[in-house]
Amino acid sequence: xxxxxxxxxxxxxxxxxxxxxxxxxxxxxxxxxxxxxxxxxxxxxxxxxxxxxxxxxxxxxxxxxxxxxxxxxxxxxxxxxxxxxxxxxxxxxxxxxxxxxxxxxxxxxxxxxxxxxxxxxxxxxxxxxxxxxxxxxxxxxxxxxxxxxxxxxxxxxxxxxxxxxxxxxxxxxxxxxxxxxxxxxxxxxxxxxxxxxxxxxxxxxxxxxxxxxxxxxxxxxxxxxxxxxxxxxxxxxxxxxxxxxxxxxxxxxxxxxxxxxxxxxxxxxxxxxxx
Ligand code: BTN
Numbered sequence: 001x002x003x004x005x006x007x008x009x010x011x012x013x014x015x016x017x018x019x020x021x022x023x024x025x026x027x028x029x030x031x032x033x034x035x036x037x038x039x040x041x042x043x044x045x046x047x048x049x050x051x052x053x054x055x056x057x058x059x060x061x062x063x064x065x066x067x068x069x070x071x072x073x074x075x076x077x078x079x080x081x082x083x084x085x086x087x088x089x090x091x092x093x094x095x096x097x098x099x100x101x102x103x104x105x106x107x108x109x110x111x112x113x114x115x116x117x118x119x120x121x122x123x124x125x126x127x128x129x130x131x132x133x134x135x136x137x138x139x140x141x142x143x144x145x146x147x148x149x150x151x152x153x154x155x156x157x158x159x160x161x162x163x164x165x166x167x168x169x170x171x172x173x174x175x176x177x178x179x180x181x182x183x184x185x186x187x188x189x190x191x192x193x194x195x196x197x198x199x200x201x202x203x204x205x206x207x208x209x210x211x212x213x214x215x216x217x218x219x220x221x222x223x224x225x226x227x228x229x230x231x232x233x234x235x236x237x238x239x240x241x242x243x244x245x246x247x248x249x250x251x252x253x254x255x256x257x258x259x260x261x262x263x264x265x266x267x268x269x270x271x272x273x274x275x
């Protein structure tokens with residue numbers, strides 16, 4: 001069987017009931033997220049998959065670009081209509097991160113971790129990213145587009161330098177991986193978790209368990225400057241819970257996190273943690 005990423009191949013043996021059952025495939029497009037947003041506004045069916053071999057304006061978090069050599073990555077977006085409040089949209093990023101990590105681990109045997117808020121890591125290097133874009137009224141989400149970019153069959157040295165050093169599955173394994181099998185494994189796991197979300201389950205505890213930074217002394221560079229403290233956990237809406245040196249708890253909703261040098265006094269003792 002061909003392992004080309006055609007609509008027919010993707011659908012064959014997919015085993016989902018709605019995720020990836022309606023497919024828009026492009027050899028090249030500006031951004032699968034942009035296309036998915038247009039489709040969601042026009043009422044595309046839930047689970048619609050927008051997938052491309054190349055993007056000319058791939059979007060990353062914080063207005064950054066997402067680069068990938070043509071024909072060797074996974075670049076796709078899914079359209080979802082979750083019955084959730086706007087502040088719960090981060091649950092989609094969480095369940096997607098967990099589904100992607102599980103799929104890579106089961107297919108390759110590599111250990112995958114996550115980095116708040118949306119990075120997928122192998123040995124501390126970024127192998128992929130998730131960009132969740134939502135539209136809502138004050139009370140409910142209208143639609144959510146979850147975009148996933150994964151570095152698969154090329155060398156990270158082909159990419160421009162990024163905030164977090166990059167890796168690819170090819171670099172990690174020394175051989176190519178079937179993008180088709182990996183995509184199908186991700187879609188199946190994503191659907192299973194999405195159905196659990198719809199039944200009321202929430203993923204922040206499991207997600208926090210897979211995040212690299214929890215328990216570490218970190219600094220988070222955000223719009224309001226740099227915040228430092230111990231990363232204690234994550235809230236239901238995806239905020240990173242940081243305990244500052246003065247014992248104050250901050251909930252950070254955006255920023256770039258990295259491990260920081262410990263302050264002279266070391267970790268505060270005998271303090272209740274709310275993670
Ligand atoms: C990040 O780490 O900043 C998120 C990157 C998300 C990139 C993917 S590639 C497929 C989809 N379409 C886009 O334009 N962006 C996402």
